[in-house]
Amino acid sequence: MEAFKPHLSGLSAYPYKKVEAPIKLDQNESPWDLPADLKERALSRMRETPWNRYPDMHAEAVRALVARHQDWPEEGVVVAPGSNFLVLALALAANRVLDTVPSFAFYEGAARLAGTPFEAVPLSEGFGLPAEALLARMGAPAGVLFLAVPHAPTGALFPEAEVRRLAERAREKGWLFAVDEAYFQFSGTDHRGLARENPSVVLLRTFSKAFGLGGVRAGYLLARPEVAGKLQAMLPPFDVPAHTAAVLATVLEAPERAREAAARLVAERDRMIAALGRHPSWVAHPSRANFFLVRTPDAEAAWKGLLEAGVLVRRQDHLPGLKGCLRVSVGTPAENDAFLKAAAALR
Numbered sequence: 001m002e003a004f005k006p007h008l009s010g011l012s013a014y015p016y017k018k019v020e021a022p023i024k025l026d027q028n029e030s031p032w033d034l035p036a037d038l039k040e041r042a043l044s045r046m047r048e049t050p051w052n053r054y055p056d057m058h059a060e061a062v063r064a065l066v067a068r069h070q071d072w073p074e075e076g077v078v079v080a081p082g083s084n085f086l087v088l089a090l091a092l093a094a095n096r097v098l099d100t101v102p103s104f105a106f107y108e109g110a111a112r113l114a115g116t117p118f119e120a121v122p123l124s125e126g127f128g129l130p131a132e133a134l135l136a137r138m139g140a141p142a143g144v145l146f147l148a149v150p151h152a153p154t155g156a157l158f159p160e161a162e163v164r165r166l167a168e169r170a171r172e173k174g175w176l177f178a179v180d181e182a183y184f185q186f187s188g189t190d191h192r193g194l195a196r197e198n199p200s201v202v203l204l205r206t207f208s209k210a211f212g213l214g215g216v217r218a219g220y221l222l223a224r225p226e227v228a229g230k231l232q233a234m235l236p237p238f239d240v241p242a243h244t245a246a247v248l249a250t251v252l253e254a255p256e257r258a259r260e261a262a263a264r265l266v267a268e269r270d271r272m273i274a275a276l277g278r279h280p281s282w283v284a285h286p287s288r289a290n291f292f293l294v295r296t297p298d299a300e301a302a303w304k305g306l307l308e309a310g311v312l313v314r315r316q317d318h319l320p321g322l323k324g325c326l327r328v329s330v331g332t333p334a335e336n337d338a339f340l341k342a343a344a345a346l347r
């Protein structure tokens with residue numbers, strides 16, 4: 001392996017072990033496939049697209065659609081095959097990466113892969129935003145601060161005033177503040193206003209969650225044109241497949257479908273958290289996303305007990321501050337009932 005850069009010597013593949021179970025509440029996916037009529041429309045678009053031809057070099061048509069939909073200048077939009085690629089591009093470009101802990105694992109993963117210096121600040125009590133500690137680290141050299149809002153994997157939503165303070169510091173010190181809005185449809189929040197006012201704010205969004213397109217691979221970034229142009233230049237040409245473009249054009253014609261699905265999941269999330277309030281030993285944390293954390297006396301036993309009942313959730317107890325925690329994605333009402341029934345029988 002002498003051919004490879006030394007910083008890659010400790011690198012290993014993303015630690016996800018696939019487990020089969022009838023009820024899959026472990027990846028924050030939408031429990032519903034794309035409705036059949038939309039799938040049919042996307043398929044006919046695919047049929048009409050020549051498969052022998054390369055797609056747009058930089059997904060120009062999809063960018064234009066996203067720009068129109070998001071009321072954002074086209075030069076400020078970057079579309080990629082998953083927002084993970086945009087995280088990677090940001091981490092590659094950055095002098096340094098600042099993160100919270102626990103956090104979405106790929107911010108650190110991308111920084112390690114890029115060989116970019118990485119620092120993370122623990123969340124404060126009750127999964128709060130450690131604003132002072134983050135502000136204190138935002139000096140020279142400038143870098144990129146990643147923050148999922150609502151936060152992952154805690155589901156917590158931070159006070160807007162604190163988010164704004166971080167954005168202000170980013171502007172003062174030349175940092176970029178990447179607000180990852182992977183779950184914004186479930187929290188009813190939207191940082192486009194902040195990003196319009198403050199050119200240091202970059203938004204990351206995905207089609208994998210509320211749009212129910214985890215298998216299609218698409219995400220986008222909204223930023224000022226200068227930043228978007230640089231990140232676009234870092235992505236390989238033709239990276240958004242014609243098939244993905246066909247699906248995105250279809251779902252963007254009917255965005256109310258994603259809104260309705262998100263509203264149903266929000267109601268289910270709140271129902272599940274309320275029901276767990278009656279559990280003798282498990283404590284569900286409040287969440288504004290399509291998942292929530294539940295603290296159990298023994299994460300391994302709880303995880304196994306749920307799996308025996310056919311329900312797969314994600315262990316998070318290896319993360320700092322998350323002892324005993326499982327992360328539960330919100331599923332269909334029937335799946336959620338099965339989870340609640342299994343949980344009620346466990347201690």
Ligand SMILES: *Cc1c(COP(=O)(O)O)cnc(C)c1O
Pocket residue numbers: 028081082083084085104148152180182205206207208209214218219
């Ligand atoms: C699921 C998720 C994403 C989505 O990544 P894609 O590559 O677009 O599927 C991004 N950020 C966070 C915090 C997530 O949880």
